[in-house]
Amino acid sequence: MSPRATLLPSLILFFLLSFSIPSPFAADELTVYEVLEEYDSPVGILPKGVVSYELDTSTGKFSVHLNSTCTFTIDSYKLKYKSTITGVITTDKISSLSGIQVRVTRSGDNLEFSVGIASAAFPIDNFYECPQCGCGLDCVNGGQVRKIKMPLVSSI
Template sequence: MIPILQISILCFALFAGISISSSSEEEETIYKILQDNGLPSGIFPKGVTEFTFDGETGRFSVYLNHSCDAKYETELRYDTNITGTLSSANVTDLSGISAQDLFLWFPVKGIRVDVPSSGLIYFDVGVVRKQYSLSVFETPRDCVAVRRENEVESSVLSLHQVDETLGRNVI
C-alpha cells in the first residue's frame, strides 16, 4: 500500500509542476513579436484573431475578422489577411495594408524604423515614403469595419426591390 501512496504523491507532484510551468509561460502575440523586432505594436490594429510567424525566415501572416480602417495621423486600411517579412526594425514584402493620401488609397509595401531615438517611422507607399511620429503607433488602435462598395450596391438593390413590392419606385 505504501508504494501506491508514494506513486500517487509523485504523480500529483508531476502534474502540479506541469500545470504551474505552463501557466507561467507568456503567450506570444504578434504585438510582442513586433516589439522584439524593434517595431511598435500599433502598426497592426486591435482585433488580430490569429497569426503565423516563422522565426527563421521572418515571414508572417496576420488575420482579422474583417477589413477595417484605423485612424492615425492618416487613415490606414487593413485587409482581413496581412502578410510580409519581418526583420530588425523593418517590414518588407508587405501586403494587406493601404494608406490614404489626398482621398486616394495607396498600398503600403514596407514599414521601417531607422533609429528608434529619432522618433520616426517610415511607410513605403511605392512612389514615396511617408514619415510619421513613432509615438502614434505605440499601441494598437481600434479598427472600424469597412463597408465595401458591392455591399452598398446590394443594399440599394434590396431597397429597390422592397419599394417595387410596395408599388413605389423611389430609385
C-alpha cells in the same frame, strides 16, 4: 505485495499529475504585439483586434489574422487592412508586406507611409498605441481626441 506492484501505480500517478498540473515555469505564448516589440517594431503598426498569428522564427515569415477587414485614416492616408496580413519581420524591418494597401517602412525614428507617388513620415512615437478600426489614432478616449504629430510630407 512486491515492491514492483506498489511502484508501478505510484509512477502512473506521478506522470498523470505531472502532465495535469501547469508548471509555473511554462512560457506563455507571446501576443503579436509583444512579438513586434521583440523585433523593435512599434505595436501601433497593427490595429487592435488581432485574433491570431503565426511566426516562423527561423525565416521571419508571419501571418496575422483579424476577424474582418479594418479601415481607418491617419492624417490624409487611408489605411485598409485585409483580414490576413503577411510578411517577413526582422529587427527594425518588416518586408514583403501584403494585406495592407499602404506601404509602411521604418526609417530611424519615423515610419513612412507610401501610396503611389506620395509619402509621409510620422514620428514613431505616434505608434506606441494600436489604432482602432474606424477611428484609427483619433479615437475619443475619456472625452479627448488624441492628436498625432504632423508628418513630413514628400512626393517621389
